[in-house]
Amino acid sequence: MREKLFEKISVIFSYNAEKNTAIPYKIRWQLRDYFIKKLAYHHKAYEGRELLHIFHVTDGNLDFRIRFNTEDLNWILEEVSDGSPD
Amino acid sequence: MDLQINTAPPTVMHVDLNSCFATVEQQAHPHLRGKPVVVAAYVTDKGCILSPSIEAKKLGIKTGMRVYEAKQIYPNVIVCDTDPDMVRDVNSKLMKIFRDYSPNVIPKSIDEAIIDFAPVFSNTIDLMKIGREIKDRVKKEIGEWILCNVGISTNRFLAKLASSLHKPDGLDLIDHKNLRQIYSSIKLTDLHGINIRFEYRLNSNGIKNPIDFLQAGEKFLKKNVFKSISGYYWYLRLRGWEIDDYRSERKSFGQEYSLKEKTSDPEKLKRIIMKLCEKMGRRLRQSGQFASGVHLGILYHDHAFWHKGKKLKKSISSTKNLFEEIIKLFYLQPQAQIVSKISVSCFSLNQNDNQQLELIDMGGEKVNKISHALDKINNRFGEFTVVPAIMIDMKDTVIDRIAFGK
Numbered sequence: 001m002r003e004k005l006f007e008k009i010s011v012i013f014s015y016n017a018e019k020n021t022a023i024p025y026k027i028r029w030q031l032r033d034y035f036i037k038k039l040a041y042h043h044k045a046y047e048g049r050e051l052l053h054i055f056h057v058t059d060g061n062l063d064f065r066i067r068f069n070t071e072d073l074n075w076i077l078e079e080v081s082d083g084s085p086d
Numbered sequence: 087m088d089l090q091i092n093t094a095p096p097t098v099m100h101v102d103l104n105s106c107f108a109t110v111e112q113q114a115h116p117h118l119r120g121k122p123v124v125v126a127a128y129v130t131d132k133g134c135i136l137s138p139s140i141e142a143k144k145l146g147i148k149t150g151m152r153v154y155e156a157k158q159i160y161p162n163v164i165v166c167d168t169d170p171d172m173v174r175d176v177n178s179k180l181m182k183i184f185r186d187y188s189p190n191v192i193p194k195s196i197d198e199a200i201i202d203f204a205p206v207f208s209n210t211i212d213l214m215k216i217g218r219e220i221k222d223r224v225k226k227e228i229g230e231w232i233l234c235n236v237g238i239s240t241n242r243f244l245a246k247l248a249s250s251l252h253k254p255d256g257l258d259l260i261d262h263k264n265l266r267q268i269y270s271s272i273k274l275t276d277l278h279g280i281n282i283r284f285e286y287r288l289n290s291n292g293i294k295n296p297i298d299f300l301q302a303g304e305k306f307l308k309k310n311v312f313k314s315i316s317g318y319y320w321y322l323r324l325r326g327w328e329i330d331d332y333r334s335e336r337k338s339f340g341q342e343y344s345l346k347e348k349t350s351d352p353e354k355l356k357r358i359i360m361k362l363c364e365k366m367g368r369r370l371r372q373s374g375q376f377a378s379g380v381h382l383g384i385l386y387h388d389h390a391f392w393h394k395g396k397k398l399k400k401s402i403s404s405t406k407n408l409f410e411e412i413i414k415l416f417y418l419q420p421q422a423q424i425v426s427k428i429s430v431s432c433f434s435l436n437q438n439d440n441q442q443l444e445l446i447d448m449g450g451e452k453v454n455k456i457s458h459a460l461d462k463i464n465n466r467f468g469e470f471t472v473v474p475a476i477m478i479d480m481k482d483t484v485i486d487r488i489a490f491g492k
Contacts, residue, residue: 002166041114041229043175048468054171056114063115083117085162086129 002081009066011075024057027066029077034059054078088303092240092326093262099201099213100237100245101184101220103176104254106197107137110176111166113229123164126153128346136168140233140254179228187216200242202331213238217257240326246278265326269296287311300324339377340431341366348387350424352416359416360409360476362430367405368469370432371461376401377432380408382415385427394418401438404457405474408432 010028015021023039040063041056050071057064065079103109107125112118122142126133131154138147138156142163147156156163177196184191190202203213217236224234237249238259248258251268260268274285274296291311293299299320307317322329341362349355359382370377381395394415402408412430463472470477 038116040116041110041172043172045171045175046468048464048466048471050468058116063117065114081115081117083115083121083164085164 001084001086002079004079005077007077009075009077011066011068024055024066027057027064027075027077034062034064036064089321089325089327091262091265094240094326095207095209096213096239096245096259096261097203097207098239098242098245098328099203099217099220100194100198100239100242100249101180101201101234102194102198102249103180104233104235105137105139105143106176107168107173108139108142108166109137109232110173110229111169112139113231114169114172118164118166119231121164122147122160122162123166124153124156125166125168127168127344129153129165129167130346131157133165134344176228176232180224183220183223183227187220200245214257214259221255221257241323241328242330243278243323244326247272247276250276250278260326262326266297266300269300272296274299296324336373337435338381338431338433339366339370339373339435340381340429342383342427342429344427345425348424348426350422352422355425355428356413356416357476357480358428359412359430360405360474361480362428363409363412364405364470364473364477366430366432367403367408367457368461368464370408370435371403371457373435374437375435376403376438377408377435378402379432379434380411380415381429381431381433382412383427383429383431384419384425387424387426390423392419395433397434401436402432403438404453405460406453406457409474 007029011024012026014023014025024036026036027034036057037060038058039055040058043054045052045054050069053068053070055066055068057066061082063081063083064077067076067078068074069076108123111123111125120141121139122145123139124135124142124147125137126135128134131152133153135147135149135151135153135156137149142156142160145160147159147163153165156165173196177193181191181193181199184199184201188201188203188206190205192200192202194200203211217238221234221236224232233255235249235253235256236258237245237247237251237256239245239248240261244260244265247268248260249256251258274280274288274293275282277296277299280288288299288311291306293302293311302311302321304318304321307321308315309317311317312320319329343358343362345358378399378401379395379397381393383391383393385391396411396415398411402411408430460472464470473480
């Protein structure tokens with residue numbers, strides 16, 4: 001089941017200089033906290049000149065597609081899925 | 087005298103991703119891994135499958151099937167739509183890896199490329215080792231779920247064949263030592279470029295398998311089988327000599343769209359044509375060129391096809407001008423029928439440096455300037471921020487797609 005969304009979320013982001021990793025640590029969506037276990041894929045995209053960072057992450061139960069807008073520094077949850085058929 | 091099999095050391099590597107679109111979805115969505123997944127043009131039952139995952143392929147689901155056919159094979163198949171930005175990102179990361187090994191990297195499509203080692207080749211280079219390294223780097227730098235096939239040989243044709251021998255995750259080399267053995271283990275249709283119709287043509291000339299094909303003489307292939315220069319090209323290709331290293335030049339820009347809801351309503355069709363013209367015009371103008379020819383193709387619901395092209399006396403590039411010329415063609419259709427697919431293209435590309443001035447200026451220059459101004463706004467704020475009024479509420483129609491091919 002995959003649901004397309006466009007909701008602002010709160011994110012704690014972690015950067016590790018030793019390991020050179022940058023990964024969302026925790027997201028808060030609809031008053032619930034989801035601890036990120038794995039960054040599955042990261043890529044950049046542009047909307048006009050606005051640079052967006054797209055993170056595909058999972059907490060082990062759900063897969064999330066979240067995006068960070070470098071222009072307004074907002075985090076948006078774009079998609080949630082659980083890997084089951086629609 | 088017969089030409090011998092090429093005995094030079096292999097310097098051509100072909101790399102392609104397995105089930106590219108589906109594998110990339112599985113990489114980004116860990117919950118999809120290990121499950122039968124298909125990426126389709128539309129997720130509705132009639133949507134065409136663009137890429138089945140390796141697990142879906144094992145069940146018999148193939149590219150080109152409809153979603154409902156896949157569901158008949160496996161009712162719980164997971165259907166996804168494409169994510170063009172992500173696939174393009176995977177492609178650019180792949181190309182970056184390839185360019186670490188040779189300056190001569192030739193993209194063949196979104197999921198395959200040729201690495202030509204000729205400019206950097208020396209006897210100390212071990213292409214099998216490089217092939218293994220590339221496969222490892224793809225997993226480490228792009229994603230652990232992304233697998234690729236690597237084929238190595240003396241020409242592009244055999245390198246591609248080598249890459250297809252052990253899917254998924256294969257690494258094979260074809261040279262003069264194992265060429266005959268490889269040919270004796272495959273069918274004619276396993277050769278890239280030989281489809282069922284070509285196979286029939288070869289069969290009717292006594293060529294039943296790739297070994298027969300290899301042994302056929304140059305004149306026989308040229309005069310009896312292909313009846314053209316193609317026979318000579320095949321004679322060289324099969325022996326490992328390079329014949330496919332030409333670079334083609336872009337001669338046109340085009341867009342096409344398979345309608346989600348088929349219709350014969352000219353107003354709805356004109357809106358789609360306008361959006362196609364806008365997308366085509368954006369690419370034309372970005373290339374800095376003009377076109378002096380336009381073409382419209384329409385596929386009807388009964389699979390009948392109608393098309394019309396026209397050479398223009400002037401060179402155009404604005405969306406408005408492209409739309410006006412193509413709409414003139416649209417009204418030349420013999421009768422209005424239900425349309426399932428529309429394609430537009432523009433050709434005779436030029437730099438418009440010999441443009442003849444019009445005696446009475448009908449505002450052509452102004453239209454071009456407006457087009458460029460609108461392009462600047464859309465570049466700054468995103469595609470389709472400012473659109474012609476006819477395109478209002480069309481955000482989710484004719485969405486971004488990745489074209490097959492180069």
